[in-house]
Amino acid sequence: MKKNVLVLAVAALGATYAVAADPAKIDWSAVPAKTVTLFYPGQSSHEWLTSKAHKGASKVKAGRACVSCHDGDDEEKELGSKLVKAGPLEPMPVAGKNGWVDLHVQAAYDDKNAYMRFQWKTQNSFPGIEHQYLRFDGKEWNVYGYPKLDKVVQEGKQPGIYEDRMSVMLDDGKVADFGKQGCWLTCHDGERDMANQFTKEEVQANALLQAVKRKDVRKYLPISRTDPADWKTGKSLDEINQAKADGKFVELMQWRAHRSNPVGMTDDGYVLEWRNGDAGKNMFGNNKDAKTHLPKFMWDASKVGYKAITADQLRKADHFLTREKNAVPFDPAAGWKEGDMIPYYVTSREDAKGSAADNNAISEWKDGMWTYVLVRPLGLSNPDDKALKEGGVYNVGFAVHDDNITTRGHFVSFNKTLGLGAKADIEAVKLK
Template structure:
């Protein structure tokens, strides 16, 4: 799979001005690369880190020690991943063949307008993970087809594993207590999806904080938003949370998605505070399922692409993105649908993306088993839901990679690193001429 011409064109149009580099032409051979080891974390949560099960680490964590103050030996992440990926106390649902360790190559550059973060990693599969779940016609109605590998329906063999690859970055500017020490573990808690004590909709609906923010499940959150940092049920008031946000006590979360953002040369923009939120505005992706009928909203434009749907034998044979402004038309329920016809469960649209949620661009390619992704982040953002990257700034960053048709905690994660724009750090961004 070569770099999407669409993604290159869009990224160049958005940032390729006299004062900004064209990310497609940056000479990355002149930018130092840092290898960041990533490992499979299993169900190692914020609560687990602080429990006696952490075997002495709980006291060090409680004292504010960093993860790497203990796990500092050569190959520590590889050893952790090899242990945690197997069935055991932190992995009740092992995925067959899942690798415990991935090396992530990271490079960083910036100019007067943007920061450019380049990532490279080998995928577990011999194909790019650009597919996402589908809507499949069973002869009577449309139903979701394909789920992440950690889901029981996949592990029981009732559904195939279909999910997009992802690359994520968390950014803290020093205002989130303990992020520099423990990174993304501050956001990972019991009660969340695929974690111990996963919360049902009824229990979530009975929680006053989740009801106030109109959510029916538990997702990433920061301990500062709970009266008991280790219990998701004990949420602070919305006024208290708003104050934490106004003081910058949130973590920025940028996610490049191989299906839901890659198709239009973007990466989504969000943040973690009382929940895993998206930034103000509108994302580049949306549900393609009608809320009442579950039938698709869009189908492929047969006049443009030669087909209105695909079948399972066409999976992973070409790009199956559904983009309303390019290759899609409104769904026609009378188009002669047959059992087995499939249409993507999500559509992707750059035109729909708006406001702070549309800040980030990205270009990506997959070749010889390796993704290369360049995130393009504007400098000096003043939005209330963004961390502002600036020349001379130093930031705490954590990375995650999802591949092998998996989501939630089935990813690979890093310990915290520092990112410096023109100043010394673990990853030092080079100023472009």
């Protein structure tokens, strides 16, 4: 298996994406670094913050910020080490899961872009670049591999396969309490893998989720509900659209080691009534045809030497399926054998369009550590973006998904501030 996974999209960026500096040539040794400890949160939802189970609930209700009580890397490490174990906030502990990770953060900007560089050590001795597959069982193609919090993995019925991920939440001060509570403002009971998880019937009975055509419950802001503590309630679409127009949403940028890393991009989204993707089309799509239930694409054997892989080949090479690089339309008559596997997602830089395609990335895994640079244009004016500007100060929250896990199984930070040429917890320096 390759021990060094490197994706450089600089040549592909060019003037089209308005990159002023070459991100690969920034002298990061001259940029100040800050270490932020991220910890495992378990099921500590927004509702839990104000419940009797939380000792600091009265302070939260009084408007105090989380960091007014929790301040210091040692405390974050203690919290994570406690919450990752079986207990009131972790009903399904993952064996061997670490409770915290140190994230090294640097930031810079020029006349066109902001650049944020992140480094963190992975728990495993290999990069988490594998994701779910479609596996042929001799008759049908079914999903193979699930994140470790899923019951089928816990019971040993499916292997734990899920990509590493790095997320940045960003607010420009327009979302009430995000600067105090950070990502906990978006994390609620009822969501996937959280306490009192939704049922299909409850989603179908929810007017808001039906209006926005959603089939489950994901991150949302309390202002999108008539009862901020109950996801089953919901405001009207007119009210949601007005909140969005007023900028009362949180930016969510996610770098994905399998679904965006291969094409040098970071996907772009926002949180309001749900965890939404930006307008346009992002860089990955489902590879299973909804009508035929067959894969849409397979590997081009003339380019990579195979049309599919098997489970024993996992983590022994890069297994990205990229439409314009190594994929061809699926051939049902290609002599498929039981155990053949094709990626569940296909990536494409050429197909990525609109606001969803704003963000670029450079990423490398080497000697047990990911290094990832987020490249985001300044001054975006899309209605689903927060515009970064020189002199601006922003609330930010960071998350890392590691060890084949998703949803609440990530590591998270308390709220920090990012300043572009301004005083903040993390200060982006101007490139010359």
